[in-house]
Amino acid sequence: MRIWLQQHLASLKATITRLARTPVATLLSALAIGASLALPLGAYVLLENVQRVAEHFNGHPQLTVYMALDASKAHAQKVESHLKLTPAVREFRWVSRETALADMKRTDMGEVLGLLKDNPLPDAFVVDLKTDALSGANQLAEDLKAEAGVAEVQLDTLWIKRLDAMLRAGTVIVVLLATILAFGLAAVTFNTVRMQILQHRDEFEVAKLVGATDAWVRRPFYYQGALLGLLGAVVALGLLAVSSIWLNRELATLGATYAIDLHLALPPVGDLLGVGVFAALLGWLGAHLSVSKHLLSH
Amino acid sequence: MPLISYSQVHKRYSGGFEALRGVTLDIEAGEMLFITGRSGAGKSTLLKLLPVIERPSGGTVMLNGQNVSKLRHAAIPYVRRNLGLVFQDQKLLYDRTVLENVMLPMLVCGHAPREAAKRARAALDKVGLLHKEKLDPAGLSGGEQQCACIARAIVNRPAILIADEPTANLDAQSALNIMEMFRSFNQVGVTVIIASHDEQLVQRFATRSVALDQGRVAA
Numbered sequence: 001m002r003i004w005l006q007q008h009l010a011s012l013k014a015t016i017t018r019l020a021r022t023p024v025a026t027l028l029s030a031l032a033i034g035a036s037l038a039l040p041l042g043a044y045v046l047l048e049n050v051q052r053v054a055e056h057f058n059g060h061p062q063l064t065v066y067m068a069l070d071a072s073k074a075h076a077q078k079v080e081s082h083l084k085l086t087p088a089v090r091e092f093r094w095v096s097r098e099t100a101l102a103d104m105k106r107t108d109m110g111e112v113l114g115l116l117k118d119n120p121l122p123d124a125f126v127v128d129l130k131t132d133a134l135s136g137a138n139q140l141a142e143d144l145k146a147e148a149g150v151a152e153v154q155l156d157t158l159w160i161k162r163l164d165a166m167l168r169a170g171t172v173i174v175v176l177l178a179t180i181l182a183f184g185l186a187a188v189t190f191n192t193v194r195m196q197i198l199q200h201r202d203e204f205e206v207a208k209l210v211g212a213t214d215a216w217v218r219r220p221f222y223y224q225g226a227l228l229g230l231l232g233a234v235v236a237l238g239l240l241a242v243s244s245i246w247l248n249r250e251l252a253t254l255g256a257t258y259a260i261d262l263h264l265a266l267p268p269v270g271d272l273l274g275v276g277v278f279a280a281l282l283g284w285l286g287a288h289l290s291v292s293k294h295l296l297s298h
Numbered sequence: 299m300p301l302i303s304y305s306q307v308h309k310r311y312s313g314g315f316e317a318l319r320g321v322t323l324d325i326e327a328g329e330m331l332f333i334t335g336r337s338g339a340g341k342s343t344l345l346k347l348l349p350v351i352e353r354p355s356g357g358t359v360m361l362n363g364q365n366v367s368k369l370r371h372a373a374i375p376y377v378r379r380n381l382g383l384v385f386q387d388q389k390l391l392y393d394r395t396v397l398e399n400v401m402l403p404m405l406v407c408g409h410a411p412r413e414a415a416k417r418a419r420a421a422l423d424k425v426g427l428l429h430k431e432k433l434d435p436a437g438l439s440g441g442e443q444q445c446a447c448i449a450r451a452i453v454n455r456p457a458i459l460i461a462d463e464p465t466a467n468l469d470a471q472s473a474l475n476i477m478e479m480f481r482s483f484n485q486v487g488v489t490v491i492i493a494s495h496d497e498q499l500v501q502r503f504a505t506r507s508v509a510l511d512q513g514r515v516a517a
Contacts, residue, residue: 003408010411206389209349210450211379212406213372 008219015223018196026231029192033232036185037279038239040178045240047170049264061137061156065125065144068151069097075149076123082147083127088136092127100124122151182282185232189225189286196224197294204294221287229283233276241266299363300324301458301489302348307357307367309343309513317343318354319513325491327457330484332500333493335510341493342462344510348491349381349460350374379407382451382488384461388443390435390450396422397431400449407454414453421449425479441472448479452488459483461492465499477503 019026065083067076076094083092095103100121104113113120129137141153197204204217244264255262266272302325309318317340325331333341346352347359350366359367366377390399397418404414422428425445427438435443444464451459461480465473477499484490494500500507509516 006410007408010405202389203391206391207402207406208375209351209378209383209389210403210406211375211454213375216375216406 007216011219012223015220015227018220019224019227025192026228029188029228030231030235032188033185033228033279033283034235034239036181036188037232037236037275040174040181041236041240041275042243043170043174043177045244045264045267047167047174048267050170051167052265053262061129063127063129063137063141063144063153063155065127065150066152066154067123067125068149069122071123071149071151075147079125079144079147079150082144083125086140088129088140090128090130092125095124095126097121097123185229185279185282186286186289188232189228189283190290192228193221193225193287193290194294196221197290218288218291221291222284225283225285225287225290226280227283229279229281229286230276232283233279236279237272237275300360301327301329301362302491303358303360304344304347305358305360307344307347307359308355309340309347309352310355317513320357321510321513321515322357323508323515325489327489328484328487330481330490330503330505331492332504332507333491333510334495334497334500334507335516336495338512339510340513341495341510343513345460345462345491345493348458349378349383375406379403379454380456380458382448382454382456382459384444384447384451384459384464386463386466388435388447390443390446392434392436394434395432396427396435396438396446399435399446400431400453403450403454417453418449421453422446424452425449439472441468441475444468444472444476445479448476452483456488458489458491461490463493463495465494465496473499 065079067079080094083089097119100123101113101119104110104121129140137155141155144150145153204212207217244266248263251262251264267275302323304321304323307318307321308316310316317338321340321344323344333344335341343352347354348361348366350369354367357367358365361377362380364377369377390396391402394402397415400418400421401411401414404417405411409417419428419431422431425448427442427445427449430438430442435446438446448461448464451461459480464480465476468476473496480490480492481503
């Protein structure tokens with residue numbers, strides 16, 4: 001175990017030395033990988049922020065249950081029980097016809113309502129649904145409408161449906177971009193490692209003649225691929241950080257006109273670490289393919 | 299049981315050239331054997347079968363009781379670690395120092411760099427090159443490069459030394475020195491197998507020689 005660790009440490013050290021000896025080539029490779037990563041990463045950050053802003057404007061689908069004017073208290077209690085037993089309901093509140101009238105009177109409609117003899121407004125339940133309950137919202141509306149004493153159920157989901165569709169399309173675009181550019185990243189490391197293999201062909205031949213295993217030969221290249229991927233991720237995150245600083249100045253100005261805090265937030269540290277690990281794995285994969293091709297051909 | 303045993307060994311290369319045609323040969327532990335013959339006689343091919351650089355097309359090659367001709371790929375490095383290989387073209391790495399070249403077999407076996415350096419210096423001392431450990435191989439003469447190659451071959455203290463035309467590119471004095479070195483290793487129990495077409499050296503140093511002619515044992 002100690003020998004195995006020593007060999008890995010020696011291999012890692014040799015790889016870092018080799019990368020440091022060719023700083024320009026290393027930097028160019030890292031930049032190429034970084035650029036490949038920055039695009040899907042940027043799109044992902046944008047998408048996350050749009051979702052955050054959408055939630056700020058009330059991201060939950062909502063429905064309103066209007067009771068009939070002649071509905072009894074028992075009818076209202078039955079509807080309330082129905083809502084309490086429905087898992088898709090996030091929260092709901094009872095708006096009595098008196099409260100509704102009082103609220104309405106505070107608006108421009110107040111004068112018109114004052115002319116009326118009776119209160120024309122019904123009792124209502126305002127129901128917030130869970131975001132993931134969008135697909136079942138229509139069925140719930142139908143079920144509530146079938147309850148005795150319910151006059152009308154109004155489902156306010158159209159704009160959320162549109163936003164949801166847009167976000168889903170955005171997610172697909174990000175996934176596609178990430179997949180395509182992941183191949184790009186693997187190809188960059190494949191090629192970089194291939195060049196290294198060609199440069200050090202003699203070394204492998206001699207090492208194998210004196211008893212090196214395939215694993216011993218492969219190891220420094222695995223580290224090289226993973227380190228290049230990691231460096232690429234650092235470059236990508238750097239590009240993203242610089243871009244967000246620049247963009248945030250303009251967003252702050254825009255947000256001020258709507259009296260909201262509008263800014264592009266970077267993903268949490270966990271996600272950033274995930275990007276690093278993902279890039280390192282892709283680098284490793286590129287190196288693995290390259291070294292396997294080399295070893296198999298000898 | 300002989301240390302090495304070739305039995306009806308054939309080797310046909312992909313181009314159709316038949317390098318070995320039914321070679322049968324036993325080599326005992328502690329021998330110093332010369333394989334002689336003209337270029338193309340099959341000397342190098344015969345030697346390459348032991349570290350499994352080549353595999354025979356037919357017959358068996360037994361090394362220390364193990365049939366190396368059927369060895370699986372992953373086991374080959376472990377066979378090579380017990381052999382010291384000396385090549386005509388030395389196969390030194392020119393972007394490393396002499397010391398680093400000699401350390402390589404130790405490092406691939408998993409020894410710590412400090413231990414590898416210590417053993418490599420001892421090996422360089424044996425071949426008289428310790429004072430040039432920090433030089434690049436390009437800074438050495440042909441004879442010295444061959445000495446560095448020998449130091450690399452003995453650093454793992456192998457039981458068998460295999461040398462393919464080790465003196466082919468050397469002047470007479472350097473060739474003699476190299477042969478003396480092989481003889482001294484043999485005298486301490488190392489089995490030495492040398493392929494050479496230099497009749498004078500063979501006559502001077504051989505205790506046993508086997509001549510190959512067109513892939514067959516001639517004498």
